[in-house]
Amino acid sequence: MKAAYVAVLMGMLSGCATTPSGHWEQAGRTETETQTDFAHCEQVAYLDSQRNMSDEPFKGPILEKNCMQRMGYTYVNNPK
Numbered sequence: 001m002k003a004a005y006v007a008v009l010m011g012m013l014s015g016c017a018t019t020p021s022g023h024w025e026q027a028g029r030t031e032t033e034t035q036t037d038f039a040h041c042e043q044v045a046y047l048d049s050q051r052n053m054s055d056e057p058f059k060g061p062i063l064e065k066n067c068m069q070r071m072g073y074t075y076v077n078n079p080k
Contacts, residue, residue, distance in 0.1 A: 022077040024068050034073070041067035 024034055045063035065075070 022075050024073040025076050026071070026073045029073075037071055037073070038064070038068065041071070 024038060026034065029037070041064045042060075044067050045060040048063055049060055068075070
């Protein structure tokens with residue numbers, strides 16, 4: 001039951017990610033490289049949540065953010 005709840009919640013969160021209010025940037029990195037790095041960070045966050053079976057369903061985006069920052073990226077808000 002818990003795994004099903006996490007899967008549904010992750011699906012809902014990924015829907016939110018399709019319309020970002022910003023984007024990740026790093027000098028010298030292409031959009032494709034950035035997408036690849038972000039996919040890596042998503043996988044890291046997913047594996048961490050599976051390994052720890054955390055009761056903190058919103059921890060994934062924090063782990064993704066930390067991963068991207070460790071890789072040298074900066075999150076830039078889109079103009080409104």
